[in-house]
Amino acid sequence: MPGVAHADLGEYVKARAAAADGAVDVAAAGYAAVLAAAPGDEVVAIRAYRNALAAGDIALARRAAAVLVRSGVAPADTAILEFADAVRARDRARADDALGKIGAGPLDFLAPVLRAWLAFDRGADPFPLLDSAGESGLGRRYIAEHRALLLIASKRLDEGVAALQAAVGADPGSVDLRWNAATLLTGTGQRRIARDVLSGDDPVMTALRDGLRKGRPGAAFGTSRLLTRLAADLSGQETQALSILLTRSALMLDPGDDRAKLLLAAALAGERAFDRAIMVLDTIKAASPFYSAALAERVGMLREQGAPERALALAQGLATRRDADVRDLQRYADGLSDLGRDGDAAKVYQQVVDRVGDAATWIHHLQLGGSLERSGEWQAALPHLRKAVELAPEQPVALNYLGYAQVERGENLAEAVALLERASRLRPDDPAITDSLGWGYYRSGDVAKALPLLERAAQGQPSSATINEHLGDAYWKAGRRFEARYAWRAAALYAEGEQKGRLTTKLADGLVQRTAAN
Known part of the structure; x- marks a missing residue:
């Protein structure tokens, strides 16, 4: 390939093979060696950049990004890394330069919030910068959320809490905004209000209240939380490389942010870099409010790695804790079901249904009914399978399961065929x-x-x-x-x-x- 000497081709091939296997540390080291031999090669540089971020080798990522910038082929996210680096180093000129690149690229919707936090750090009024952005398009929600955070950081508490309530109302399922606001309130001495922000009996909120930490108002805080929030929004999409960049940059500014670590580990697992993902999860300690989530993430990784027995053992440990919640039970039941232990799975699915009560969905009843049916408890299964169809009459999976199970037993054939005809339509x-x-x-x-x-x-x-x-x-x-x-x-x-x-x-x-x- 251009720029790489014949002697270095072997290292390049080994690095590519390691990357394909998820061995990002080995890949990054290999690409670093090849890049040293061919310092202007753009193909090597982009591979070195991505694998360095996955491996946590920020020095290599900087070096590879510089090659890409000089060649004019740098991906837009290199400006995010540069901005985080500049904020961490308190380099105003470099931060402004990087912000200009962000504003001119596809991640421009982040620029108003980042610009406002820089203004806050420099003693200027950040709010006109948010106002002038117009709160339109992709950036609308981020601007609304960070307006609330900036009001809190500016000690305009009444306005900040009101703005926070409005932003939470627009996205009531978001844990991140409430957590970010609570840590910032704790950092400004408002622990009581912080706990109120995290009110609720949900185990997640309880863990967050018990694990409150102080957030220091400033551009480092605002930038790290904005990048982590975007990574959370991208979770589950085919954007692992960007999520890795976002969370690595956030952790440069706040190395103790376990929420960012959790998202980073998930993104690494999406790239099948399981060893590095486990290393990240290992840094989330038992006292962290995100510890249970880290254990749950580990269960998923073990299943993806083809180690279902190990995943089940860990899931069982989580489900049998004194403070186990419905998600822990659900995860354990799913693991039992995956291994064909349907009788045992049915017992745990029953606990899930009992725990959620009237809030049980068609999926809860289908899982319980399916496990009972497969374990030979047909009469016990039938009411749950019927309930699943009652709750979700337009769900083909529920219709198919109940219809086929009856066909197999030669029961209620006319009704069963009608269910299957509806599922087929x-x-x-x-x-x-x-x-x-x-x-x-x-x-x-x-x-x-x-x-x-x-x-x-x-x-x-x-x-x-x-x-x-x-x-x-x-x-x-x-x-x-x-x-x-x-x-x-x-x-x-x-x-x-x-x-x-x-x-x-x-x-x-x-x-x-x-x-x-x-």
Whole structure:
């Protein structure tokens, strides 16, 4: 590749392989070596930049960003890193220069808030800067939130609390704004008001009240909280690289911000950099209000890494604590279900339903009913499956589960087929639902109506043992014996356990009698 000597190609290839495996520390070190040998190479620089941020090597990230800036190909987020660096160093000229770049790029909606916090630091009035931004577009919510924070920082408490209440009302589910305001209030000596801001019986709010820390008013605080807030808003989207940059920059300004660490770990896990993500989570200590969330994040990472037993053990520990909440129980039940321990899962899902009471959703009832059904407790399962459909009559997943479960048992076939027809209308391209409806027609004796649906389901999901077995049975009933055995052979390729034995019998003898699957 251009600029890289032949001798360095091996290091470059190794670095790329390490990055692909999520070994960002190894990748960053490799790219650093290649960049040293080819200091002007833009391709190496961008890879070094991204992996350095993931690995926490800020010095390498700065060096790689400088190469990209000189070449005129720097991604817009390099200006965020530069701005955070300048604020941390109290370098006014560099902060202003970086802010100009932010204002001229796709992250321009951050500029009014950052400019206002700089003005606050310099003893100027920040509010005209927010007013002139017009509170439009992407920046509207951030401006409203930071107006409240700046009023608190300016010790205009009545106005600040009023503005805070308005901002929280516009986004009542946000924990970040309330936490940011509470830490700032604590830092300005208003601990009682801070606790009021975090009022509520929710375990999250209780943990935040118990773990209040002081926030020091200024540009470092405002910048770090704005970047963390944006990272939280991006959570769950395909923006891990940007989220890593945002949280790394926030932590440069506030190294003790466990909320930023939690978001950073999640973004790293999204890049499959699990080892580095675990290292970040390890820095969140038991006294932190975000400790339980860090443990929960670890459970998810273990599951993603293919270690479900370890994930379950950790989830069990969280669920059996004295202060375990519904989310802890839900996580444990999900882990049991994933491992096929449906009887145990049903007991924990029942605890979830009991705990949430009248607020139980169709998903709660579907999970409980599904676990009971799979563990052989059909009569106990049926009321919950019916409740799920009652609460969500337009949810194809609930309709399909109740309909198919009854078809399998030969119960209430007319009602079951009606449920499956409704599910199919809602989701006509879902192979599983198409199979369920076709199987419902088959079990009702209408093979002619069943066959085209089962064929379509098999085309949509050719590796499904169940769908292919259903199709084979329908072919056999229709007198198409060669095609039946072909479908059964396809099913046998993917079948396991009891189904494997049943298919072996069908391939040898045909559909000579009603089997467990029929």
